[in-house]
Amino acid sequence: MKLKDPEKVELIFAATLRLVRDNNLTALNMAAIGKEAKLGMGTIYGYFKSKDELINSLFKKLKGKNLDRIYAGLSPDAPFKVNMKKLVDNYIDNRVRYFSEHYFVEQCANSHFLDEEARAINQNSYTRLFELLNRGKNELLVKDIDNALLAAHMVGSANELVNICIAAHRPLTRDFLDQAFLLCWDAIKR
Amino acid sequence: MKLKDPEKVELIFAATLRLVRDNNLTALNMAAIGKEAKLGMGTIYGYFKSKDELINSLFKKLKGKNLDRIYAGLSPDAPFKVNMKKLVDNYIDNRVRYFSEHYFVEQCANSHFLDEEARAINQNSYTRLFELLNRGKNELLVKDIDNALLAAHMVGSANELVNICIAAHRPLTRDFLDQAFLLCWDAIKR
DNA sequence: TTCTTTACTGAATAAATATTCCATTAAATT
DNA sequence: AATTTAATGGAATATTTATTCAGTAAAGAA
Numbered sequence: 001m002k003l004k005d006p007e008k009v010e011l012i013f014a015a016t017l018r019l020v021r022d023n024n025l026t027a028l029n030m031a032a033i034g035k036e037a038k039l040g041m042g043t044i045y046g047y048f049k050s051k052d053e054l055i056n057s058l059f060k061k062l063k064g065k066n067l068d069r070i071y072a073g074l075s076p077d078a079p080f081k082v083n084m085k086k087l088v089d090n091y092i093d094n095r096v097r098y099f100s101e102h103y104f105v106e107q108c109a110n111s112h113f114l115d116e117e118a119r120a121i122n123q124n125s126y127t128r129l130f131e132l133l134n135r136g137k138n139e140l141l142v143k144d145i146d147n148a149l150l151a152a153h154m155v156g157s158a159n160e161l162v163n164i165c166i167a168a169h170r171p172l173t174r175d176f177l178d179q180a181f182l183l184c185w186d187a188i189k190r
Numbered sequence: 191m192k193l194k195d196p197e198k199v200e201l202i203f204a205a206t207l208r209l210v211r212d213n214n215l216t217a218l219n220m221a222a223i224g225k226e227a228k229l230g231m232g233t234i235y236g237y238f239k240s241k242d243e244l245i246n247s248l249f250k251k252l253k254g255k256n257l258d259r260i261y262a263g264l265s266p267d268a269p270f271k272v273n274m275k276k277l278v279d280n281y282i283d284n285r286v287r288y289f290s291e292h293y294f295v296e297q298c299a300n301s302h303f304l305d306e307e308a309r310a311i312n313q314n315s316y317t318r319l320f321e322l323l324n325r326g327k328n329e330l331l332v333k334d335i336d337n338a339l340l341a342a343h344m345v346g347s348a349n350e351l352v353n354i355c356i357a358a359h360r361p362l363t364r365d366f367l368d369q370a371f372l373l374c375w376d377a378i379k380r
Numbered sequence: 381t382t383c384t385t386t387a388c389t390g391a392a393t394a395a396a397t398a399t400t401c402c403a404t405t406a407a408a409t410t
Numbered sequence: 411a412a413t414t415t416a417a418t419g420g421a422a423t424a425t426t427t428a429t430t431c432a433g434t435a436a437a438g439a440a
Contacts, residue, residue, distance in 0.1 A: 002405080002406050002407040002408075002415080003408085003416080023302060024301055029398080030397070031396095039418080039419080041398085041400095041419075041420065042400075042417090042419060046417065046418075050399080112214045112217040143372070145369050145373070148358070149351060149354070149370070152351045153350070153351065156351065157343040157344075157350075158346070159350070160343070160345055161343065161346065163346075164338050164342045176339075179336075179339060180339070183340075183343045183377040184343075184377070187373040189376075192386055192388085192435085192437045193437075193438090219426085219427055219428080220429080221427070221428090229388080230388055230390055231430095232387095233387075235430080236387065236388075240429080241428065241429090
């Protein structure tokens, strides 16, 4: 007998990401996914039981993958500021490099598609950043301001910086990353 | 004869804003708007020729209104930092006070609904901020970094701060506004 | 008050889109 | 090579949602 092809899921995911990048989540439909992935619509339903499940499944996969990448290379032994620079670099670089993934995640977060579990995952994404900020406060390097505020400032700023970068087809230079970090660091430093 | 009631448009707009605030733009439909506004579906088509026109029309109205409010009370005679504080205060206060309006605008910007004109309006919203930042640079108060980067940092940060504020049902205190401005000012100041 | 005109309603229709179904195809097993 | 089993494609169907339309109600004019 023929076995389900594990690569097809990736094909479907990749097609979905391209479609959302080019036409927004609001315009996504199953016929388009089938066409883009060069698969029959029925095939998609062999891998996902509904459009909602497909979207949630991709969302959860991306959310985990992206979080891992963002915190890669941080070390408790390195000085706080070095870790912070690494984090901001990772964050911006990842967001540009995997733009369509982040764009999809963002669109999902603002949609009615996500289930309870996906929403919970989305909430927890700040946990590791809060831990890092606490260390900065212990070392008297970071302003004594609520972590939620500090994190919002960093993340909001970085996201918008990347959006501009993408919209203007501006390549991601070392200079850009350094300037972005300068803004971020001056903001949060005590 | 009976005359078209100009208040109905406002009724429809208000219903749309409530629905999008509670259920996202992705779930918005004409039947729901009719029900929420206590109007027949056909009535809505007396005021707008399609769902798309309704959305674009509301988007354009809000975009102009919100921009005016944000720059209200700024004066070329006041010191740069005072204007900047006023701007950030206005921006955050407005975003919290008229959250459903901003939320709608944001969801539209990430949808396939907007027409050419609406997209153009959305682009120009940074113009006045750029002028203000140029003044800050002339007075050697602001870092010599591309306006687009500075603006992205300010706006992105402020938006995310407000989102947190709303999500946590945190009231908008003077303290919060001062801390938000402190982060913002330290970031951009030379 | 009656007539005329236009707005209003919401059920009926059209259009878009999700999901199912089955004939066909392809891989594994014998 | 024949048989079996499951995956595949895409037309057919179901569902959802936008739009229209015919009957009704309301406001102004005569």
